[in-house]
Every structure is written in C-alpha cells, then in structure tokens.
Amino acid sequence: MDKQNALSALGALSQESRLDVFRLLVRAGDNGLAAGDIAAYLNVRQNTMSTHLGILTRAGMIHRKREGRSIRYAANYDGMRGLIVFLMSDCCRGVPEIVGPLADEFARA
Template identity: 60%
Template sequence: MDMKIALNALSALSQQTRMEVFRLLVRAGDEGMLSGEIGEVLGVRQNTMSTNLAILLNAGLVRNERQGRSVRYFADFEGIRSLLAFLLEDCCGGQPERCGPLLDEIAFAC
C-alpha cells in the first residue's frame, strides 16, 4: 500500500457515520449487511448512506455484492489488513518483540 491509498482510507474513516458503518460491517463479518439494513440500524437516510458507502468502497475498506435489486456490503478484510500492515510497517524501530502486545490485542479482538 502506498501513502496516497492509506491517506484515502484514513480520510474515509475520519467521519462519524462512516466509522460507524465500518465498525458495523466488521462486526457483521462474512454475512455483511444490505445497504438498507445499515441505514436502519444507524438511523441514516438512504441517499446519505449511499454516499458514505461509496466513499468507504472507494477507500478499499468495504466491498459489495449485488443480490437481485439489493446490494450487500462487507468489510474488506484484505483492505483492512493492508492498511494495518502499512501503519505498522516500521513498528517499534526494528524491535518486533515490542510490537507483541499490540499484535496480541489485535488478534484477540478477532
């Protein structure tokens, strides 16, 4: 991942609704959620939700699949992994043992 892509992803997450959508889709896991369901859970109008989902999609943090007339959204775990790898690329100044607690916390949360 390059700096521009990482900045785009972080920028996408810097807005409250998009952060809430992202976290909701991470919790939904492999099942994902229909766009309408996401809007209902978060109390966000359809057109506003569509805009926010498009920004997250463009940032590589979510992916979607068309299911008939509906669109199901999923957290893009590969995109998330790439962003985390970029952020932690030079972790702990060449002392990987210092990163252990951070990596354990991330792994535990999964």
C-alpha cells in the same frame, strides 16, 4: 498499500458515520448487510448512507455485491489488513518488547 491508498482509507474512516458503518460491517462478517439494513441500524437516511458507502468502497475499506434489487456490503478485510500493515510497517523497528504487546492486543480484540 501505498501512501495514497492509506490516505484515502484514513480519510474515509475519519468521519463518524463511516467509521460506524465499517465497524458494523466488520462485526457482520463475510455475509455483510444490505444497504437499507445498514441505514436503518445506524439511523441514517438512505441517500446519506449511499454517499458514505460509496466513499468507503472507493477507499477499498468495503466491497459490494448485487443481490437481485439490493446491494450487500461487507468489510474488505484485505483493505483493512493493508492499512494496518502500512501503519505498523515502521513501528518500533521490530523491537519485540514493543511489537509483541501490539500483536497480543490484536489477538484479544
């Protein structure tokens, strides 16, 4: 991931409803959720949710798949991983005493 993609992803996640959508889709797993279900679960109007989903999709944080008349959204784990790696790539100069606890934290989450 380059700096421009990281900025796009961080910008997409920096809004409360979009962060809620992303976290919901991470919990939903590979099957994801239909757009209408996401809107209902988060109590957000469908047209507003459509805008949020578009922003997250363009930022590479989620992806969509058409299923008949509905669209199913799921977290893009590669996009999430890329963002985390980008943010952590300069971290701590590889000092095990610092990096180790961070890795342990990810493993517990």
